[in-house]
Amino acid sequence: MNVPADLRYTAEHEWVRVESDGTLTIGITDHAQAALGDLVYLELPEVGRALAANEACAVVESVKAASDVYSPVAGEVVAVNEPVTNAPEEDNRDAYASWLFKLKPADAAAAGKLLDAKAYEAVIGAA
Numbered sequence: 001m002n003v004p005a006d007l008r009y010t011a012e013h014e015w016v017r018v019e020s021d022g023t024l025t026i027g028i029t030d031h032a033q034a035a036l037g038d039l040v041y042l043e044l045p046e047v048g049r050a051l052a053a054n055e056a057c058a059v060v061e062s063v064k065a066a067s068d069v070y071s072p073v074a075g076e077v078v079a080v081n082e083p084v085t086n087a088p089e090e091d092n093r094d095a096y097a098s099w100l101f102k103l104k105p106a107d108a109a110a111a112g113k114l115l116d117a118k119a120y121e122a123v124i125g126a127a
Contacts, residue, residue, distance in 0.1 A: 003029070003120055013035075042085045051103065057069060060091070073107065
C-alpha cells in the first residue's frame with residue numbers, strides 16, 4: 001500500500017497535501033481506492049462551499065459501493081478537479097495524483113493535527 005510520507009491523512013481515508021500558498025489539496029488514499037475497486041463516478045463539492053471539519057462533502061462510487069468523502073478540516077472549497085469527474089478511473093491508477101478538491105483552511109494549523117504517514121499506516125494495518 002502506498003502511503004507517501006509527505007502527506008497528512010484522516011482515519012476516514014482522505015489524504016491532504018499542504019501547498020505553499022497554505023491551501024490544502026485533498027483526495028482519497030490508495031487504500032481507499034483499492035478497497036472500493038473500480039471507480040465509476042465522483043461527485044465533488046461546489047467551489048465556494050464552506051465546510052466543517054469531518055463534514056461529508058463529496059461522493060466516490062465504484063462498481064462495489066459508494067462512499068462519502070469528508071473534509072479533513074474546516075474551510076472553504078477553492079477548487080475542484082473537474083477532469084477527474086470525467087475519468088474517475090484515474091483515481092484507481094494514482095490516488096495521490098488524482099486530487100478531488102482544494103480547501104482554504106479556516107485554521108492554518110489544522111492540517112498539522114491530522115495523521116502522519118506512520119499513524120495512518122497503523123490505522124490501515126500496514127505498519
